[in-house]
Amino acid sequence: MVGPGTFLDSSKYFIIVIDSLANGVSSSPSNSKLQPRMQFPQITIHDMVVTGHTLLTKELHLDHVFAVAGMSMGGMQTFDWIVSYPTFMDKAVTIVGSPKLANYDRILWQTEIDAIKVDPAWMGGNYKTNPGVLAQARIGALTLSSPAFVESQYPGGQIPPAMLENAGSMDANDHIRQAEAMLALDVSKSTGGKLEDAAARVKAKVLVIIAKQDHTVTPQPALDFLKLLHAETMELDSPCGHIMLLCEMPTIGSAITRFLGQ
Numbered sequence: 001m002v003g004p005g006t007f008l009d010s011s012k013y014f015i016i017v018i019d020s021l022a023n024g025v026s027s028s029p030s031n032s033k034l035q036p037r038m039q040f041p042q043i044t045i046h047d048m049v050v051t052g053h054t055l056l057t058k059e060l061h062l063d064h065v066f067a068v069a070g071m072s073m074g075g076m077q078t079f080d081w082i083v084s085y086p087t088f089m090d091k092a093v094t095i096v097g098s099p100k101l102a103n104y105d106r107i108l109w110q111t112e113i114d115a116i117k118v119d120p121a122w123m124g125g126n127y128k129t130n131p132g133v134l135a136q137a138r139i140g141a142l143t144l145s146s147p148a149f150v151e152s153q154y155p156g157g158q159i160p161p162a163m164l165e166n167a168g169s170m171d172a173n174d175h176i177r178q179a180e181a182m183l184a185l186d187v188s189k190s191t192g193g194k195l196e197d198a199a200a201r202v203k204a205k206v207l208v209i210i211a212k213q214d215h216t217v218t219p220q221p222a223l224d225f226l227k228l229l230h231a232e233t234m235e236l237d238s239p240c241g242h243i244m245l246l247c248e249m250p251t252i253g254s255a256i257t258r259f260l261g262q
Contacts, residue, residue, distance in 0.1 A: 001071075001245075007253035013066065013260075018052045020073065022177040026051075029125075029173035037173050038125035044184045045073070049080045053088070067260060068204075069093035071245060072217065073178065076185055079225070083187045086203040093256055095209045096242055099187040099195070099225040102218035109179040112139055116172045125173050136175070137167035145241040146213040152239075187225075199228035206231035207259040209252060216242035232259060 004011040019026035021043050029040035056062045068089045070078040075097015082092045083099075098105070116122060119131035141150060141159050154160065191197035208226045210219045212235055219235075226233055234255050240247035 007256040008069065009257075016056070016060070016065075018055060020048045020077070020178070021051060022174045022181070024171055024174050028171070029177055030171035038176075040173065040177060042184075043177055043181050045076050045181050046080050046084065046189075048181065049077050049084055052077070052081075053085055063088075065089050067091040067093065069095075069256075070097060071095040072097060072242065073182060075217070076182065079187050079222075080185075082202045082204050082206060083190065083198045086201045089204050091206070091260060092204045093207045093209070093259065094222070095245065095252070096211050096214055096217050097208075098185065098217050098221045099198070100221045101182060101185050102221055104218050105216075106183060108139070108143060108216070109183050112136060113176050113179050115139065116176060122172070125176075127172065130168055130172050132172060133164070133168040137164045140167060143215040143241075144243050146215065146239045148213075148239040149241065195225060196228055199225060202229055205259075205262075207234065207256065208232070209234045209255065210236070211241050211244045212237040213239060213241040214244075 002008045002010055002015055002017060008015055022028045022040070024030050029035075029037050032040050035041065056065065065088060068078050068081045069092065070076070072095070075094035076099075077097075078092050078094040079097055079099040081089065101109075115135035116132035119135070121127050121129055121131040123131075137159050140163055141154065145153075186193070188195045188198040191201070206226070206229055208222055208229075208231050210222055210233065212219060223233075234252070236244055236248055236251065238244040238248050245252060
């Protein structure tokens with residue numbers, strides 16, 4: 001997504017990529033010396049945005065950026081950015097994100113947490129080997145794309161080795177804290193739960209890119225919010241679902257390039 005000639009063109013824009021809390025690189029249960037593992041406090045998507053804003057303003061001494069963009073959980077952060085810091089950016093692009101989790105999504109992320117904790121290897125977060133890896137891979141196989149994609153790409157119902165490897169690459173405690181952050185997502189919390197008031201705070205021009213067959217982040221909350229924003233919308237009916245960026249890169253890239261160049 002980022003580099004010379006891509007749709008986040010680093011030859012044209014100065015691009016800052018910020019690691020999210022609990023991703024294993026930023027401050028996380030897996031690397032914290034003072035608050036390791038489940039001693040690490042619960043966090044929210046808003047916390048991720050606040051720390052990003054602090055990085056930009058206090059460390060890099062920026063008081064404004066041209067655009068904020070993110071995909072999936074990054075898209076959730078982008079929705080929070082435009083409500084929490086409405087004058088900080090001119091434009092925003094959110095890809096398969098959400099301003100507030102749908103009930104379907106809440107069940108999904110709680111299931112992911114439960115799949116880790118029911119593994120005997122869990123041991124209250126003090127595990128020696130990463131628990132719940134196979135269950136996480138199976139959940140991902142069901143939700144990251146669509147039934148049609150799985151039928152055509154997973155012969156015999158076998159999970160691709162890459163998906164199993166990816167599921168095992170994230171520390172389970174990190175995964176739990178990020179899942180909890182998504183469960184708490186609601187950009188209208190700062191406006192008393194009123195999405196209309198949250199939308200009224202937005203000043204940036206916004207492009208919302210949605211996957212109609214998304215089974216990881218239900219599109220409806222984003223669709224509801226963008227009606228209040230009168231934002232530009234791109235809806236793609238790709239069988240790749242939540243991972244449609246892998247399948248629809250040229251189409252999505254062209255839309256973002258055009259939007260940023262307007």
